[in-house]
Amino acid sequence: MISRRSILKGAGAGLAVTSLPFASVLNAKAASGDVLVAVHGATINSLDLHRTGTNRPSYQVAVNCYDRLVSFGIKTLEDGSLSYDYATIQPDIAKSWQVSDDGTVLTFTLRDDVTFQDGTPVTAEDVKWSFDRAVTVGGFPTVQMKAGGLERPDQFEAVDATTFVITLDKPSKLALPDLAVPVPFILNSKVAKANATEADPWAMEYVHKNTIGSGAFKVIRWDQGQQLVYERNDNWHGELPGVKRLILRDVPSPATRRALIERGDVQLSFDIPNKDAKELADAGVTVYSTPIENAIQVVGLNTNFEPFTDPDVRKAIAYAIPYEEIFQTAAYGRGNKMWGGPETATDPVWPQPSPYFTDLDKAREHLAKSAYADGFDVPFSIDLDQSDWMEPTAILIIEALAKIGITSTLEKIPGANWRTASLVEKRLPLHLENFGGWLNYPDYYFFWAYQDGHLFNSSNYRNDEMEALVDNALHMETDNPEWAPAIMRMIEIAYEDLPRIPLWQPALNVASNGADGYAYWFHRQLDARTLGPASS
Amino acid sequence: MERLKPILTRIAQAIPVVVGVVVISFVLTRALPGDPAVFFAGAAADAASIEQVRSELGLDQPLPVQFLYYVQDLASGDLGNSVSTGQPVATDLARRLPASLELTLAALLLSCSIAVPLGVLAATRPGSWVDHVCRVLVTTGVSMPTFFTGILLIYVFYYLLGWAPSPLGRLDFMYIEPDRVTGFFLIDAALVGDWETWLAALKQLALPAITLALFTMAPIARMTRAAMLAALSSDFIRTARAAGLTRRKILYGYALRNALLPVVTTLGMVFSFTLGANVLVEKVFAWPGIGSYAVEALVASDYAAVQGFVLAMALLFVALNLVIDIAYAAIDPRIGFESQ
Numbered sequence: 001m002i003s004r005r006s007i008l009k010g011a012g013a014g015l016a017v018t019s020l021p022f023a024s025v026l027n028a029k030a031a032s033g034d035v036l037v038a039v040h041g042a043t044i045n046s047l048d049l050h051r052t053g054t055n056r057p058s059y060q061v062a063v064n065c066y067d068r069l070v071s072f073g074i075k076t077l078e079d080g081s082l083s084y085d086y087a088t089i090q091p092d093i094a095k096s097w098q099v100s101d102d103g104t105v106l107t108f109t110l111r112d113d114v115t116f117q118d119g120t121p122v123t124a125e126d127v128k129w130s131f132d133r134a135v136t137v138g139g140f141p142t143v144q145m146k147a148g149g150l151e152r153p154d155q156f157e158a159v160d161a162t163t164f165v166i167t168l169d170k171p172s173k174l175a176l177p178d179l180a181v182p183v184p185f186i187l188n189s190k191v192a193k194a195n196a197t198e199a200d201p202w203a204m205e206y207v208h209k210n211t212i213g214s215g216a217f218k219v220i221r222w223d224q225g226q227q228l229v230y231e232r233n234d235n236w237h238g239e240l241p242g243v244k245r246l247i248l249r250d251v252p253s254p255a256t257r258r259a260l261i262e263r264g265d266v267q268l269s270f271d272i273p274n275k276d277a278k279e280l281a282d283a284g285v286t287v288y289s290t291p292i293e294n295a296i297q298v299v300g301l302n303t304n305f306e307p308f309t310d311p312d313v314r315k316a317i318a319y320a321i322p323y324e325e326i327f328q329t330a331a332y333g334r335g336n337k338m339w340g341g342p343e344t345a346t347d348p349v350w351p352q353p354s355p356y357f358t359d360l361d362k363a364r365e366h367l368a369k370s371a372y373a374d375g376f377d378v379p380f381s382i383d384l385d386q387s388d389w390m391e392p393t394a395i396l397i398i399e400a401l402a403k404i405g406i407t408s409t410l411e412k413i414p415g416a417n418w419r420t421a422s423l424v425e426k427r428l429p430l431h432l433e434n435f436g437g438w439l440n441y442p443d444y445y446f447f448w449a450y451q452d453g454h455l456f457n458s459s460n461y462r463n464d465e466m467e468a469l470v471d472n473a474l475h476m477e478t479d480n481p482e483w484a485p486a487i488m489r490m491i492e493i494a495y496e497d498l499p500r501i502p503l504w505q506p507a508l509n510v511a512s513n514g515a516d517g518y519a520y521w522f523h524r525q526l527d528a529r530t531l532g533p534a535s536s
Numbered sequence: 537m538e539r540l541k542p543i544l545t546r547i548a549q550a551i552p553v554v555v556g557v558v559v560i561s562f563v564l565t566r567a568l569p570g571d572p573a574v575f576f577a578g579a580a581a582d583a584a585s586i587e588q589v590r591s592e593l594g595l596d597q598p599l600p601v602q603f604l605y606y607v608q609d610l611a612s613g614d615l616g617n618s619v620s621t622g623q624p625v626a627t628d629l630a631r632r633l634p635a636s637l638e639l640t641l642a643a644l645l646l647s648c649s650i651a652v653p654l655g656v657l658a659a660t661r662p663g664s665w666v667d668h669v670c671r672v673l674v675t676t677g678v679s680m681p682t683f684f685t686g687i688l689l690i691y692v693f694y695y696l697l698g699w700a701p702s703p704l705g706r707l708d709f710m711y712i713e714p715d716r717v718t719g720f721f722l723i724d725a726a727l728v729g730d731w732e733t734w735l736a737a738l739k740q741l742a743l744p745a746i747t748l749a750l751f752t753m754a755p756i757a758r759m760t761r762a763a764m765l766a767a768l769s770s771d772f773i774r775t776a777r778a779a780g781l782t783r784r785k786i787l788y789g790y791a792l793r794n795a796l797l798p799v800v801t802t803l804g805m806v807f808s809f810t811l812g813a814n815v816l817v818e819k820v821f822a823w824p825g826i827g828s829y830a831v832e833a834l835v836a837s838d839y840a841a842v843q844g845f846v847l848a849m850a851l852l853f854v855a856l857n858l859v860i861d862i863a864y865a866a867i868d869p870r871i872g873f874e875s876q
Contacts, residue, residue, distance in 0.1 A: 037709055039704075043621070045619075045620060045621050045622035046622040051622070052576060052589055052592050052593070052619070053576040053589075053619035053620070053622065054622070055620070058622075138585055138588035138589070138592070139576075139577055139585050139588060139589050139592075140577065140585065142585060143582055143585050208622060223631075223713075223824075224621050224622065224623050224628075225621060225628075225631075225632070225824045225829070226705055226706075226822075226824050227705075227709065247709050249704050249705070249709065249822065250822060251703075251704065251705075251822040252818075252819040252822060252828065253683075253687075253819045253820045253821075253822070255687050255690070255820065256687075256690060256703050256820055256821070256822060259690055259691065259694060259695045259703070260702055260703070260704070262695070263694070263695060263698075263702075265702045266702070385835070414569075414570065414835060415570075415575075415835045415836065416568070416569075416570030416571070416572065416575050416835055416836055416837040417569045417570040417571075419571075419574050419575060420569075420570060420571045420574045420575075423574075424571070424574050424586070455582060
């Protein structure tokens with residue numbers, strides 16, 4: 001009988017046939033067969049990042065199955081784990097690039113030996129088509145491209161097969177790193193065009209279900225809501241991944257995921273709760289907890305709520321928060337503390353600890369000085385979907401506020417409303433927020449979270465000096481002498497005005513039991529390109 | 537033909553119900569707080585891109601126009617696309633409904649095969665140790681939340697003993713789904729004679745089915761016991777006893793058959809709530825069922841998916857009620873369709 005169990009070996013579902021009895025072989029020794037099984041609590045809803053409604057976990061498909069012009073390097077962190085390196089931008093499809101003297105024209109020379117998975121060469125024409133697609137389809141990809149100054153198709157030109165030119169409206173330090181994020185991935189435009197229709201010129205339907213890139217993997221099987229199977233592209237231009245086949249299973253229950261990784265039936269459990277991370281690490285399972293760059297869990301104080309316009313009220317709250325207790329209870333001590341820092345910032349780094357700490361006497365002093373010495377009532381809003389960290393945090397803060405005379409009640413908001421209420425309408429007086437910026441510049445964080453009207457400025461904060469500082473610094477090179485002082489001033493204003501009170505920098509937790517080479521990436525998705533079976 | 541006509545009448549009677557469900561599900565989803573355009577515009581959306589997503593989803597149209605489009609699509613069998621799964625709703629339902637049905641039916645089969653005999657035994661010996669065991673068992677089963685039972689079973693049978701396979705959904709990753717005929721893995725695998733896959737599917741099914749069975753045993757056992765007690769103390773049983781019929785004949789021939797009516801009714805109710813409400817079991821066992829699908833769609837304000845789910849469930853219940861009515865008629869000839 002021909003076995004239909006070809007999934008673990010051979011070229012693809014239905015293609016290769018084998019009669020090996022995998023059922024008995026694989027379970028304990030999946031790793032030795034170059035096959036790894038990973039589990040995550042999320043689900044992938046599209047193979048195409050550009051599609052409307054594609055969720056964050058799906059971004060990993062763009063990373064694993066497609067290439068970009070440039071990529072970030074990889075570095076080893078102090079604890080020995082791997083992380084992408086924001087400081088190094090290295091060649092990917094582009095073997096070299098030049099920036100014009102005025103910084104507005106970027107000329108890329110492409111490698112001429114890279115082929116798509118169907119064997120056709122990757123040309124500048126494909127890059128142009130892919131970039132046009134990213135800036136045209138709207139939604140998140142278009143917004144992200146815009147962050148790097150890439151807004152219109154006429155900015156991209158395929159000069160010849162290996163020369164690609166980007167013309168910026170104004171020079172920006174964000175342009176080059178923005179080419180290394182998952183969004184500007186390069187599709188096989190010939191295949192895409194062959195599957196495009198008049199109603200669907202960008203082949204959204206086809207790319208939604210098929211990977212047509214030149215990347216390290218291709219998706220050979222996708223059962224939405226259940227699993228995704230990657231298979232290595234042995235003709236990939238980069239260093240070949242150690243894993244030949246990666247099976248990614250959707251397992252919603254954290255308890256089940258924990259049992260699976262502890263038993264060793266799966267080799268990687270991606271994005272596990274802080275509690276499990278702590279306990280698994282204590283139990284001897286390898287756990288990588290990498291602080292997420294440019295991200296902080298904060299308490300938002302909305303300026304549309306009268307008492308929060310009083311600076312003393314804001315400071316009173318900042319001194320009342322039981323930081324350490326929250327960090328231990330809600331984060332299980334994973335991540336970095338963001339309180340008790342120096343009085344003024346000494347380095348232009350972000351995030352950095354605020355000068356505030358828990359001191360109820362100071363809190364009472366500030367409140368007494370304010371116009372609300374007798375306290376007030378305020379609802380404390382949290383997102384039901386993120387209740388794992390938000391609920392304990394909110395409860396501890398509510399308890400602490402009660403001690404200084406501020407009465408607060410917990411208000412839980414379901415997931416779909418949360419974004420509307422907190423970020424779009426910005427109507428929640430006291431709430432929690434956790435924006436993290438992909439591009440690792442302090443000014444990029446301030447742009448999204450401290451500028452008037454911007455999405456993650458859930459506090460309706462506006463400060464004219466901050467507006468000017470961010471506008472000026474955002475596209476400036478970091479070696480410009482004006483840049484560092486500008487950032488320090490931003491931090492100073494942020495910690496004086498306190499529209500957002502930092503709590504801690506969260507960590508991304510990944511448990512491994514039989515897999516090596518996990519690397520942290522800013523996009524917080526699983527990059528399979530460095531993964532391999534454990535060597536021991 | 538004589539028997540077919542009342543069935544057709546019943547189906548015709550269901551049409552207004554379905555129309556009502558279509559209208560209500562549409563209105564209710566729109567009444568959900570939350571804005572799908574914001575949700576699906578992604579992490580870093582600005583106002584313009586949210587508007588773009590809104591028009592792409594057709595949500596910028598006035599409600600009556602949206603409804604018209606929805607009905608038009610529905611008439612051609614198109615349930616729309618789910619944004620949260622990225623698949624057509626019809627595809628999602630076709631894949632997930634059999635998964636839920638297989639789990640629920642297996643659980644109910646197991647549950648009935650234990651609960652009904654247990655109920656009968658308890659009724660024939662009220663106050664005896666069997667009765668007490670029955671009471672303790674069903675009380676424990678129903679008072680433990682399903683996710684707790686599920687995790688407990690995983691802990692004991694998978695984590696500690698290693699008897700159960702990895703709780704990874706309907707099939708372990710080294711097996712490929714059997715070719716789809718009914719969508720029930722046990723049936724599909726049996727149809728092509730792939731017993732290895734059949735066994736694997738059964739193993740995956742065992743723990744979640746036991747979890748659900750434990751939970752659903754209580755109402756069935758209690759109802760069987762109560763109905764049997766009532767039947768056993770009724771006049772016709774006394775007459776039968778007086779006539780000297782065998783105990784076996786009395787118990788199974790007359791009492792049980794009369795007691796079955798309320799049991800079947802309870803079964804129908806248990807089935808319907810289990811199918812929609814086993815979200816927790818689905819989550820714990822990574823079972824790709826309809827319950828978690830509906831909940832996730834609701835959380836994301838995924839209109840098409842919610843509507844499709846409600847509609848599918850409505851149709852299913854119409855069918856279920858029909859089956860139960862037919863079962864009534866088979867069990868008790870006094871009940872005919874004509875009398876309703």
